[in-house]
Amino acid sequence: MFSTLLPAWASLIITLLLCTTAFAANNATCSSNATRLRLSDPPYENYFYSDCHSSSHVVVTSPLSSSNLSIIGPRLLVAWPAGNSGIVSFFKPDNGENGTLGIRLENSTATKEALEPVYDFNQTQSKSPRVGVSGVISFNSSAISTVTILGSIRTIRDFTEGPSIIYPSVQKAIKISEIADGGASFERTWFDNVTTTYLSFAPVNGSDAITINRGDNVTLSFGAGTYQFNASFDYPQLEQLSPQEVLSNVSTGLIEQNPDQSTSLSFLSYTDKLLAGTWRFLTYFGRDSMISLLLLQPILSEGEGGAIEAVIGAVLERINRTDGSVCHEENIGDYATFLNLQNNITSTAPQCDYKMVDTDYFLPIIMRNYFVETETGLNRSSAFFNKTASFLANNTDLTYGELAQITAVKIMNTSAPFASEGGQRKENLIHLKEGQVVGQWRDSEFGIGGGRIPYDVNTALVPAALRSIAALSRSGFFPDHPEWNKTAEEYADVWEDETLRFFEVNVPQSTAKSLVESYINESSSYSGPPNTEEIIDDVTFYGIALDGNNNQSIVRVINTDDCFRHFLLNTTNQTQLSSFLNQTADHILKPFPVGLSTSLGLFVANPAFGGDPIYAKNFTNADYHGTVVWSWQLAMMAAGLSHQLGRCEATDVPDFCNDRSFYMKVLSAYNHLWSLIDNNSAQLSGEVWSWIYNDGFQVEPLGAFTPTESDIRQLWSLTFLAVHRENFKI
Numbered sequence: 001m002f003s004t005l006l007p008a009w010a011s012l013i014i015t016l017l018l019c020t021t022a023f024a025a026n027n028a029t030c031s032s033n034a035t036r037l038r039l040s041d042p043p044y045e046n047y048f049y050s051d052c053h054s055s056s057h058v059v060v061t062s063p064l065s066s067s068n069l070s071i072i073g074p075r076l077l078v079a080w081p082a083g084n085s086g087i088v089s090f091f092k093p094d095n096g097e098n099g100t101l102g103i104r105l106e107n108s109t110a111t112k113e114a115l116e117p118v119y120d121f122n123q124t125q126s127k128s129p130r131v132g133v134s135g136v137i138s139f140n141s142s143a144i145s146t147v148t149i150l151g152s153i154r155t156i157r158d159f160t161e162g163p164s165i166i167y168p169s170v171q172k173a174i175k176i177s178e179i180a181d182g183g184a185s186f187e188r189t190w191f192d193n194v195t196t197t198y199l200s201f202a203p204v205n206g207s208d209a210i211t212i213n214r215g216d217n218v219t220l221s222f223g224a225g226t227y228q229f230n231a232s233f234d235y236p237q238l239e240q241l242s243p244q245e246v247l248s249n250v251s252t253g254l255i256e257q258n259p260d261q262s263t264s265l266s267f268l269s270y271t272d273k274l275l276a277g278t279w280r281f282l283t284y285f286g287r288d289s290m291i292s293l294l295l296l297q298p299i300l301s302e303g304e305g306g307a308i309e310a311v312i313g314a315v316l317e318r319i320n321r322t323d324g325s326v327c328h329e330e331n332i333g334d335y336a337t338f339l340n341l342q343n344n345i346t347s348t349a350p351q352c353d354y355k356m357v358d359t360d361y362f363l364p365i366i367m368r369n370y371f372v373e374t375e376t377g378l379n380r381s382s383a384f385f386n387k388t389a390s391f392l393a394n395n396t397d398l399t400y401g402e403l404a405q406i407t408a409v410k411i412m413n414t415s416a417p418f419a420s421e422g423g424q425r426k427e428n429l430i431h432l433k434e435g436q437v438v439g440q441w442r443d444s445e446f447g448i449g450g451g452r453i454p455y456d457v458n459t460a461l462v463p464a465a466l467r468s469i470a471a472l473s474r475s476g477f478f479p480d481h482p483e484w485n486k487t488a489e490e491y492a493d494v495w496e497d498e499t500l501r502f503f504e505v506n507v508p509q510s511t512a513k514s515l516v517e518s519y520i521n522e523s524s525s526y527s528g529p530p531n532t533e534e535i536i537d538d539v540t541f542y543g544i545a546l547d548g549n550n551n552q553s554i555v556r557v558i559n560t561d562d563c564f565r566h567f568l569l570n571t572t573n574q575t576q577l578s579s580f581l582n583q584t585a586d587h588i589l590k591p592f593p594v595g596l597s598t599s600l601g602l603f604v605a606n607p608a609f610g611g612d613p614i615y616a617k618n619f620t621n622a623d624y625h626g627t628v629v630w631s632w633q634l635a636m637m638a639a640g641l642s643h644q645l646g647r648c649e650a651t652d653v654p655d656f657c658n659d660r661s662f663y664m665k666v667l668s669a670y671n672h673l674w675s676l677i678d679n680n681s682a683q684l685s686g687e688v689w690s691w692i693y694n695d696g697f698q699v700e701p702l703g704a705f706t707p708t709e710s711d712i713r714q715l716w717s718l719t720f721l722a723v724h725r726e727n728f729k730i
């Protein structure tokens, strides 16, 4: 299955051994067809191209009449997974106001496609083939290219998202030259002194020759018309998993049923890691890939070279061996060398960011789900954990098994104080790291309202990780700690049963109504009805964190993070399980701002019961983790309720299953959630969406309120490929 897709390093070694250019030329043609996808998201047009040599995502931005022209300007962007690399070129009208220049890609008259591959392997020049894409860009009026950045996506993001940060050391290294037939080219050799990124433009169909204007900042002048562009670089490529390879054999039908989502999943999947999203997060992110695996596992390929092992291997490779922390985000490619230089280190070595606290706990859970719960995983376990790490220089003397154990030791040690006799105190809960304002998935400044002790981590992730460590221990993992088969279960019992109460908020019915009314006055975005007639009882929920801003001991925000407990745990304290399920069902069934339900899906946060104006201020429809909808949270809530309802059909039936009206309430919450999901199918493959209120909620991209562009495709927003509505007995 993988024979046609030799990894880049393998073809490099073979080529060097044979040392013939003829062999390299043979490899210019791929034996499998290229994969293409076009996604329109005005003012952005997205084009994906992948073949056996490389993968590219091209985004062409052309302002609409409704665009905010101080944020949206004409732009050509190319993003490559290998090295998290890319190119961006900004344009402006040569004469005329902002908004008058429109740009687009033309389809080739020969192939009818917008993009064609670039592949050129001159071994005298470079150790890796030069790969990328070419196409034809057209300008509706004469244009000037202003800023062009070549190298890392991170450098591009620092410019587009930061206060237009330009690094002189990056820009100074760009060489701009005239090329044949009135064209012009940019090239920049990376900080590694080895890799070069190229971008060239040349007039076609009689368009004007390009003029290079050499001044302080070099610009190019284009006439109205069409120009061929070539974007390429010579960096070692990743080996992409084709749609057939990323999906399990029984799931390949999805390629025809959901061509967009399966092509997107393939674009983000490589033999040694899955990437979080494109174009902005086109590299390893620990939480994103592990949550995606948890939800997608039933459809992903198993075994060596498959998607599941790619995720688990990538996580193990990047562990901090000193303290067992799991890597949140990697810095690779040109940006890694750049950061090393800032520290006066001459090295291309990648770095990892370990600031999150939730990420560690997902690791034992995904290990158990595959290596204990599946046949393939059981058989693969010893070979897989025998592998020696190779990604971080610091880890190259450790096996995957040893690395996994280092993280498990960290989890056991940090969960022990709370589990100890009389240790069930707030100070023994898991806190954010010192000096960090974020630590779990709501990782924006006010994502958990300034809280220090996150709800999801303490009530769900820690106990689920402990259960998994115990199960792994029973399967022979962690040979240095055979006692974990018992101690991890004991710790898990305490963490499961004793943590919820720290986060519990009870609001008497009368207070609840007045809190919602004050919220409506304080909220600048929501102008709809208070829906307070839906408050027919006291309101109970679990706050999003402890120790928040403005001396809030509990951050009183109703939230969707209940989904982690429902999805990951089989709790057995029946009273607690019943009341927990009951309040989740209420929040799903009740309309915002009483509950979380809106026509656009469940809001991930509802600050209406906060009782302090700080809540309405920090949780708005313009906040990444505010009153907005996230696709994967809908998926995990659906999967979580499905998991709990499924327990009613197993042997050890929880009490709630036997209380018919209560069971029906949970089931109706589940079905209500699914109707919201089905009604928002147009949004589900996006990461997050916001709204405006105009006699009802209307979808509005979050990017309309913040300068941060969203990713057209995000790995964890493809989880509805695997999460479906189940039919439970009535």
Ligand SMILES: *[C@@H]1O[C@H](CO)[C@@H](O)[C@H](O)[C@H]1NC(C)=O
Binding pocket: 003, 004, 005, 006, 011, 026, 027, 029, 030, 031, 052, 053
């Ligand atoms: C390179 O060429 C060889 C021999 O023709 C072939 O077996 C191999 O699959 C090719 N590799 C790629 C990446 O196309």
Ligand SMILES: *[C@@H]1O[C@H](CO)[C@@H](O)[C@H](O)[C@H]1NC(C)=O
Binding pocket: 031, 032, 033
């Ligand atoms: C490649 O595409 C052509 C034309 O669409 C088709 O006939 C052929 O079967 C495809 N090959 C593979 C290996 O999918």
Ligand SMILES: *[C@@H]1O[C@H](CO)[C@@H](O)[C@H](O)[C@H]1NC(C)=O
Binding pocket: 069, 070, 071, 072, 073, 092, 098
């Ligand atoms: C015109 O576009 C440039 C670049 O996109 C931007 O910096 C500037 O603010 C815009 N001017 C106006 C008046 O919108």
Ligand SMILES: *[C@@H]1O[C@H](CO)[C@@H](O)[C@H](O)[C@H]1NC(C)=O
Binding pocket: 104, 105, 106, 107, 112
């Ligand atoms: C290119 O082809 C696609 C699909 O056939 C079409 O939707 C698109 O409008 C074409 N682009 C241009 C610029 O003509």
Ligand SMILES: *[C@@H]1O[C@H](CO)[C@@H](O)[C@H](O)[C@H]1NC(C)=O
Binding pocket: 122, 123, 124, 125
């Ligand atoms: C390969 O690169 C070398 C060095 O830049 C150059 O002299 C040579 O002409 C190139 N070969 C081809 C076939 O382009």
Ligand SMILES: *[C@@H]1O[C@H](CO)[C@@H](O)[C@H](O)[C@H]1NC(C)=O
Binding pocket: 191, 192, 193, 337, 346, 347, 348
């Ligand atoms: C690249 O070359 C420059 C100039 O010779 C040198 O100072 C620098 O250390 C080299 N960088 C790397 C990563 O080798």
Ligand SMILES: *[C@@H]1O[C@H](CO)[C@@H](O)[C@H](O)[C@H]1NC(C)=O
Binding pocket: 166, 216, 217
């Ligand atoms: C050149 O570009 C830099 C960085 O964008 C900017 O600060 C400077 O004003 C520009 N100079 C001219 C002459 O446009």
Ligand SMILES: *[C@@H]1O[C@H](CO)[C@@H](O)[C@H](O)[C@H]1NC(C)=O
Binding pocket: 320, 321, 322, 323, 352, 354
């Ligand atoms: C790894 O963990 C140790 C101990 O907490 C810490 O000192 C070190 O900075 C971490 N490494 C990185 C690269 O963050």
Ligand SMILES: *[C@@H]1O[C@H](CO)[C@@H](O)[C@H](O)[C@H]1NC(C)=O
Binding pocket: 342, 343, 344
């Ligand atoms: C790197 O070296 C320069 C020049 O010696 C020095 O000014 C700077 O503080 C050093 N940076 C770091 C992070 O050590």
Ligand SMILES: *[C@@H]1O[C@H](CO)[C@@H](O)[C@H](O)[C@H]1NC(C)=O
Binding pocket: 382, 383, 386
């Ligand atoms: C794992 O490594 C051990 C020690 O090197 C060896 O005995 C064992 O055969 C290896 N197992 C597999 C499946 O490769």
Ligand SMILES: *[C@@H]1O[C@H](CO)[C@@H](O)[C@H](O)[C@H]1NC(C)=O
Binding pocket: 322, 351, 394
């Ligand atoms: C490698 O490990 C050493 C010693 O534990 C530590 O000082 C250093 O920061 C680590 N390097 C990286 C890149 O994590």
Ligand SMILES: *[C@@H]1O[C@H](CO)[C@@H](O)[C@H](O)[C@H]1NC(C)=O
Binding pocket: 474, 482, 483, 485, 486
């Ligand atoms: C845990 O493992 C030990 C050693 O293998 C075994 O003796 C013990 O019975 C196990 N305990 C449980 C609870 O499985």
